[in-house]
Amino acid sequence: xxxxxxxxxxxxxxxxxxxxxxxxxxxxxxxxxxxxxxxxxxxxxxxxxxxxxxxxxxxxxxxxxxxxxxxxxxxxxxxxxxxxxxxxxxxxxxxxxxxxxxxxxxxxxxxxxxxxxxxxxxxxxxxxxxxxxxxxxxxxxxxxxxxxxxxxxxxxxxxxxxxxxxxxxxxxxxxxxxxxxxxxxxxxxxxxxxxxxxxxxxxxxxxxxxxxxxxxxxxxxxxxxxxxxxxxxxxxxxxxxxxxxxxxxxxxxxxxxxxxxxxxxxxxxxxxxxxxxxxxxxxxxxxxxxxxxxxxxxxxxxxxxxxxxxxxxxxxxxxxxxxxxxxxxxxxxxxxxxxxxxxxxxxxxxxxxxxxxxxxxxxxxxxxxxxxxxxxxxxxxxxxxxxxxxxxxxxxxxxxxxxxxxxxxxxxxxxxxxxxxxxxxxxxx
Amino acid sequence: xxxxxxxxxxxxxxxxxxxxxxxxxxxxxxxxxxxxxxxxxxxxxxxxxxxxxxxxxxxxxxxxxxxxxxxxxxxxxxxxxxxxxxxxxxxxxxxxxxxxxxxxxxxxxxxxxxxxxxxxxxxxxxxxxxxxxxxxxxxxxxxxxxxxxxxxxxxxxxxxxxxxxxxxxxxxxxxxxxxxxxxxxxxxxxxxxxxxxxxxxxxxxxxxxxxxxxxxxxxxxxxxxxxxxxxxxxxxxxxxxxxxxxxxxxxxxxx
Numbered sequence: 001x002x003x004x005x006x007x008x009x010x011x012x013x014x015x016x017x018x019x020x021x022x023x024x025x026x027x028x029x030x031x032x033x034x035x036x037x038x039x040x041x042x043x044x045x046x047x048x049x050x051x052x053x054x055x056x057x058x059x060x061x062x063x064x065x066x067x068x069x070x071x072x073x074x075x076x077x078x079x080x081x082x083x084x085x086x087x088x089x090x091x092x093x094x095x096x097x098x099x100x101x102x103x104x105x106x107x108x109x110x111x112x113x114x115x116x117x118x119x120x121x122x123x124x125x126x127x128x129x130x131x132x133x134x135x136x137x138x139x140x141x142x143x144x145x146x147x148x149x150x151x152x153x154x155x156x157x158x159x160x161x162x163x164x165x166x167x168x169x170x171x172x173x174x175x176x177x178x179x180x181x182x183x184x185x186x187x188x189x190x191x192x193x194x195x196x197x198x199x200x201x202x203x204x205x206x207x208x209x210x211x212x213x214x215x216x217x218x219x220x221x222x223x224x225x226x227x228x229x230x231x232x233x234x235x236x237x238x239x240x241x242x243x244x245x246x247x248x249x250x251x252x253x254x255x256x257x258x259x260x261x262x263x264x265x266x267x268x269x270x271x272x273x274x275x276x277x278x279x280x281x282x283x284x285x286x287x288x289x290x291x292x293x294x295x296x297x298x299x300x301x302x303x304x305x306x307x308x309x310x311x312x313x314x315x316x317x318x319x320x321x322x323x324x325x326x327x328x329x330x331x332x333x334x335x336x337x338x339x340x341x342x343x344x345x346x347x348x349x350x351x352x353x354x355x356x357x358x359x360x361x362x363x364x365x366x367x368x369x370x371x372x373x374x375x376x377x378x379x380x381x382x383x384x385x386x387x388x389x390x391x392x393x394x395x396x397x398x399x400x401x402x403x404x405x406x407x408x409x410x411x412x413x414x415x416x417x418x419x420x421x422x423x424x425x426x427x428x429x
Numbered sequence: 430x431x432x433x434x435x436x437x438x439x440x441x442x443x444x445x446x447x448x449x450x451x452x453x454x455x456x457x458x459x460x461x462x463x464x465x466x467x468x469x470x471x472x473x474x475x476x477x478x479x480x481x482x483x484x485x486x487x488x489x490x491x492x493x494x495x496x497x498x499x500x501x502x503x504x505x506x507x508x509x510x511x512x513x514x515x516x517x518x519x520x521x522x523x524x525x526x527x528x529x530x531x532x533x534x535x536x537x538x539x540x541x542x543x544x545x546x547x548x549x550x551x552x553x554x555x556x557x558x559x560x561x562x563x564x565x566x567x568x569x570x571x572x573x574x575x576x577x578x579x580x581x582x583x584x585x586x587x588x589x590x591x592x593x594x595x596x597x598x599x600x601x602x603x604x605x606x607x608x609x610x611x612x613x614x615x616x617x618x619x620x621x622x623x624x625x626x627x628x629x630x631x632x633x634x635x636x637x638x639x640x641x642x643x644x645x646x647x648x649x650x651x652x653x654x655x656x657x658x659x660x661x662x663x664x665x666x667x668x669x670x671x672x673x674x675x676x677x678x679x680x681x682x683x684x
Contacts, residue, residue, distance in 0.1 A: 332444060
C-alpha cells in the first residue's frame with residue numbers, strides 16, 4: 001500500500017508531500033523525503049512493552065502498572081519537572097499542560113535549549129515574520145545566519161529558497177540571492193552568492209554594525225568587525241536594501257552563542273531597520289517537527305511558551321530559573337517525566353547527575369540515552385507514523401500529521417490521559 | 430525590633446524555598462507567616478528557628494536577620510518598602526524584587542535577579558552577584574527605575590539590563606553585556622567587563638577597567654576627567670539612537 005501526502009515528522013519543515021510504501025505493517029520505501037526523514041520513517045527496533053528498573057535489570061510491566069507508577073511518583077514530588085514535548089503532537093502537549101497544573105509542577109519543552117532565546121527576543125521587540133510560502137513566492141534575497149539547512153533542514157532550500165520556483169520571480173534560481181553568515185564555511189555556504197565568515201562570538205557586533213550602516217552611519221564603523229571587513233558589511237547592507245523582499249533565517253549559531261537572545265533581538269531590530277527601505281522578514285529555523293507546537297500549546301494554555309512553573313498554583317515564567325537545564329543543574333526538582341525528547345543525549349553532565357538521582361519516567365518508542373536514567377519507560381506510537389495529531393511547522397502553520405500504518409501501541413496522548421485520570425482519582429481520595 | 434530567622438537544615442534536598450513573606454513590614458503583625466517549598470506551603474517556623482527581640486510600630490523599626498543555608502531562599506524582600514534585612518550568608522534568586530524603600534545587606538553572594546525592577550531603597554551585596562543583577566524582567570522595557578545597588582564582588586552577565594533609573598555600582602568585574610538596553614540611570618563597573626551598554630538608548634555607563642569585545646557602534650568623542658580618572662568617552666549605541674554615554678578606561682574590539 002502506498003500512502004500519499006504523508007507528513008514527515010522529523011524537522012520543522014514538516015514536509016507534507018511524502019509518499020510512504022507500507023507492506024505487512026512495515027514501512028518499506030519512502031519517496032520525496034530527505035535522508036533524515038526517510039530514516040525516521042524506516043525506524044525499527046522499537047521497545048515492545050513498558051519496562052521498570054529492578055536493581056540492575058529491567059523488568060517487563062504492563063501499561064497499567066507503568067501508568068500507576070508514573071502517576072504516583074509525580075504526585076508525591078514537591079517539584080516535578082515535565083520536560084520534552086517537541087517530539088509529540090499538540091493533543092498530547094495539551095494533556096501535559098493540564099497535568100503540570102494538576103500536580104503543580106514545572107513544564108518545559110526543548111525550545112529552552114534551542115530557540116527559547118528567539119522567543120525571549122520576540123517578547124522584547126516582536127516578530128516581523130511570514131510563512132514559508134511567502135518567502136518561496138516573493139523573496140529575492142534569503143539570508144541563512146548561523147544555520148546550515150543542507151545538513152539540518154535539507155529540503156528547506158529546495159522547497160522554499162535556493163532551488164524553489166517563485167510565483168512572483170521570473171527565474172527564481174537566477175533572481176534569488178542567498179547570503180550565508182556563519183563562523184565556518186558550511187555546506188550551505190558553498191551554494192551561497194555571498195558568504196560572510198564571522199569570528200566566533202562576533203554575531204552581535206556584526207548585527208549592530210549592519211544596523212548602523214543601514215542607518216547611514218558606515219563611517220563610524222571600524223575597519224573590521226569580528227573578522228568581517230567594513231567593505232563586505234557595506235556590500236551586504238546594500239544587497240539587503242536593494243532587495244525587493246528579503247528573508248532572514250537563523251539557527252542555533254545565533255541563539256546559542258554568546259549573547260544568546262540579545263543576538264536575536266539585534267537581528268530583529270536589523271530587520272525592522274531594513275523594513276524602512278524595503279520589505280524584510282525574519283524567522284527561526286525550528287528544529288524538531290513540533291517544537292513550534294509546544295510553544296503554541298503552552299502559550300495558548302498558560303500565557304507562556306516554555307519554562308512554566310505551576311508550583312504555586314499559577315503560571316510563573318522565568319527562563320534561566322524555570323527551565324529544565326537550570327532546574328536540573330541546581331537540583332531543584334525531585335521527579336521528572338520526559339516525553340518526546342532525549343535530554344540525556346543533549347544536556348550537560350551536571351544535569352544528568354541529578355537526573356540519575358531522582359525518579360524518572362520516559363515516554364518514548366525507542367531505547368535512547370535517557371533510558372539509562374529512567375525508572376520506567378513507556379513505549380508509544382510515533383506521531384506521523386502510527387499515531388496522528390497536530391503539529392506546527394517552523395512558520396507557525398498547523399498541519400495534521402497522518403497515520404501511515406496501524407499498530408497496537410498507545411499514542412502519547414492516550415498514555416498521558418491515563419496518567420492524568422489516575423492522578424485525578426488519587427487527588428479526589 | 431529585631432527578628433532573627435535561622436534556617437533549619439533542609440530536610441528535602443535542594444528544592445528552593447520561596448519566601449516573599451519575609452519583608453520587615455510583615456513582622457509588625459507577628460511571625461505567623463507562610464513560605465513555599467516547591468508545591469507545599471509551610472509555616473515560617475517549619476523552615477526557620479524564629480526569635481523576636483524588642484518591638485516596633487513601623488517597618489522602619491524592623492530589622493530581619495537571616496542566617497544558615499539561605500542560598501536557596503528566593504524572593505526575600507520582594508516589594509519591601511522600609512526597614513532592614515540582613516543576610517549573614519548568601520541569598521537566592523529575586524532578592525529585593527520591586528523594592529521601593531529600606532535596605533538589604535547581604536554578606537555572602539547573591540543569586541540571579543538581585544533587585545530586579547527595583548524602584549527605590551538600597552541593596553548592598555558584600556560578595557558576588559550572579560546574572561541579571563539590578564535588571565528587568567523577561568520582555569520588559571524598563572528594568573530598575575530607582576534606588577541603589579552596590580556589589581563589592583563580581584557580577585554575572587546582563588548586569589543592570591534595561592536600566593532606567595537609579596545607580597548600580599560594582600566594585601569587581603562584570604560579565605557579558607552589562608547595561609544592555611539601558612535607557613537611563615548610572616552604571617559603574619570598577620573592574621573589567623565585555624560588551625558594555627549594548628544597544629543603549631540613554632543614561633551613563635562607566636567602566637574603570639577594560640571593556641572587552643567593545644561594540645563597533647560607539648563613536649569616540651574624546652577623553653574626560655572623572656573622579657580622578659582619565660576616561661575615554663563614547664556616544665552610543667549608534668545602532669540604536671546614540672543618545673547614551675559610555676566612559677571606559679581601556680577598550681578592545683573583537684576585530
